[in-house]
Amino acid sequence: MNSATINSILRFVALVLLQTLVLNHVNFLGYINPYPYILFIMLFPVGNNSTWFVFLAFLLGFCVDLFTDSGGIHAAACVTIAFVRPAILKFSFGTIYDYQSIKFHQTDLGSRLGYFATIILIHHLILFSLEVFNITNIILILKKTLFSSIFTILLCTIISILFSPKRK
Amino acid sequence: MQQIVNFIIRNKTALLFLLLFGISLFLTIQSHAYHKSKFISSANFLTGGLYNTTHGIGQYFNLKDKNRQLVKENQRLRNLVFNLKLDTLNTLAIDSTLLGEYYRFTSAEVLKNSYSLSNNYLTINRGKKDGIKQDFGVITSNGIVGIVDNSSKNYATVLSVLSIKSRINAQLKKTNHIGSLVWDTKSPELVQLVDISKFAPVAVGDTIMTGGQSAIFPKGILIGKVENFSLDVGGDTYTINVRLFNDMTNIGHVYLIENFNASEIKALQNKADE
Numbered sequence: 437m438n439s440a441t442i443n444s445i446l447r448f449v450a451l452v453l454l455q456t457l458v459l460n461h462v463n464f465l466g467y468i469n470p471y472p473y474i475l476f477i478m479l480f481p482v483g484n485n486s487t488w489f490v491f492l493a494f495l496l497g498f499c500v501d502l503f504t505d506s507g508g509i510h511a512a513a514c515v516t517i518a519f520v521r522p523a524i525l526k527f528s529f530g531t532i533y534d535y536q537s538i539k540f541h542q543t544d545l546g547s548r549l550g551y552f553a554t555i556i557l558i559h560h561l562i563l564f565s566l567e568v569f570n571i572t573n574i575i576l577i578l579k580k581t582l583f584s585s586i587f588t589i590l591l592c593t594i595i596s597i598l599f600s601p602k603r604k
Numbered sequence: 605m606q607q608i609v610n611f612i613i614r615n616k617t618a619l620l621f622l623l624l625f626g627i628s629l630f631l632t633i634q635s636h637a638y639h640k641s642k643f644i645s646s647a648n649f650l651t652g653g654l655y656n657t658t659h660g661i662g663q664y665f666n667l668k669d670k671n672r673q674l675v676k677e678n679q680r681l682r683n684l685v686f687n688l689k690l691d692t693l694n695t696l697a698i699d700s701t702l703l704g705e706y707y708r709f710t711s712a713e714v715l716k717n718s719y720s721l722s723n724n725y726l727t728i729n730r731g732k733k734d735g736i737k738q739d740f741g742v743i744t745s746n747g748i749v750g751i752v753d754n755s756s757k758n759y760a761t762v763l764s765v766l767s768i769k770s771r772i773n774a775q776l777k778k779t780n781h782i783g784s785l786v787w788d789t790k791s792p793e794l795v796q797l798v799d800i801s802k803f804a805p806v807a808v809g810d811t812i813m814t815g816g817q818s819a820i821f822p823k824g825i826l827i828g829k830v831e832n833f834s835l836d837v838g839g840d841t842y843t844i845n846v847r848l849f850n851d852m853t854n855i856g857h858v859y860l861i862e863n864f865n866a867s868e869i870k871a872l873q874n875k876a877d878e
Contacts, residue, residue: 456651457658460718463853466792467720487617494624501628503655504718505646505725505761507635508628515628519621566632568722568789570768576789 440481448496451476456503459591467580470587472595473500474559477518478552479540479596482525493518509566513559524554540596552592553585560585635723636769645754645761646716646727652759655715655727663713663856670856677745707822710734710860715759719792719852724764726750728858731758741821741861747849748772748814748825749858766792766852774827775815779804782815785827785846792852794831797844804842806833812846819866819873 455473462469477493497514501507528551529543540548564580612619646652716727730736732755740752742762751770753763763770765785772785774797781804783797797812810830816823826849833844863869 453654457654463720469720487620490617490621490624494628497628501631502648503646503651503716504721505635505727506721506723507633508631512625512628512632515621515624519617566629569632569636573789 444476444480447476447479448492452496452499452503455500460504464587465583468583468587470584470591471556471560471563472588472591474514474517474556474588475592475595477514477521478555478592486522489521490515490518506567509563512566513562516562517555517559520558521555524551528554540600545593548596549589549593552596553589556585556588556592557581560588645756646725647731647754647756647759647761649756649758652715652727652729652731652756656729656759659713659715659729666854666856669854673745673856680745706864708862708864710736710862712736712760712858712860714855714858717764717853717855719764719766722789723767723769725753725767726762726764726855726858728760728762728860729758730860731755731760733757735862736760736860737862739820739866741825741863742858743821743825743861744850744855744858746851747827748821749850749852749855751820752860762858764852765795765848772821773815773818774812776800776804776806777811777813780815782817783841783844785812793847795828795846795848797846798836798841800842800844802835802840802842806830806842806844808832812844819863819869821861822863 451473455471459470459472473496476496480489480492493514494511497511498508500510504510528547530547543551560581561577564577564584568577568580646655710730712728712730714726715729716725718724718726726742726749728742736752736755738752738754742749742752748765750762750764750767751772752760754761765772766787766789768787768789770785770787773782774785775782781801783800785795785797787795800806808830812827812829814821814823814825814827828846828848828850831845831847833842835841836843
């Protein structure tokens, strides 16, 4: 058990609790909730075993589902973004990613924002499609996706700036 | 054989992804079927316990509101009790002499409530230990809340009326035209009453209450009042927007209704269906 593992476990528990006990009850304008628990997936150390990573993402989504009585919608959205994350990393950070040693707090804010936004949009689209589960309500799905995404991107950026290690 | 093993090892992440995605899709589809969300619910030991702890802290914040509600309810019940002799013909109010025989009420506290999803659940602090089972009705002093969906030893989940899955039998208070209560997910204050015959004399402001047709709720539990209404596309039935008496976003204490005759009624209805 090195410090990175303990760090990940703490992050996992803290984000699930924050999400289910606080942020699920925001209900801004009636239906807009932020879902920044996926920061765990977005900031998971690169270069680790990707099979293990997909499984952890499933576990994360499953925990949130357990609390919200929502079947498997969070789990489905989480495994998907965990699976496509390598492609998005390459797309957002370009060559740095090839060294397999990217440090998220060292990347510049612009590309980090792009990375967050892409993953969050994919996650929320899957999440709300499965939640509404009715293709005739496509407008509702897109509306929820858009507004919640803006909220989540804002929160994720703020959290990642606040909790990043101090630059020396 | 070697190649198959190699293929699996090479694509193990993709295969695991497909497997886990399949599992979560299965759970999602299961949760959309009425009364089938058996596997995952927040009525388990871990989440229920955690909600219970946080509720213990949070409940102090709205004690004043809850007290006011209780006093109001007491006042209403006192009015009912002392006017009972004069008004025995009023069968719309729940006949209190029958309560002991047919229905049992249990009180519970709401640990968790949601109203922004398309299927909303409440978690309450009563479970199998208190005799709570699936299909018990859940109400507050203002009106209906939902139906018990799942229960564990100490906790139970309630499928809220704010759910695309629930269909609750309801009727107009002034006539006996019945319909079904559904939700279009748009607003937590409005539910829809569909399949009301076009011959029903509906007017804005009319009271909607539960009909006696289901074995879950007794007849006469208040639901809400008519906000507006329109004829269906077919032109045969009304679709009525009902403004709930309950503020579904703020529910503290609820009552669970057990119908002692539910199994008998259900058995009879099943027989009729065959």
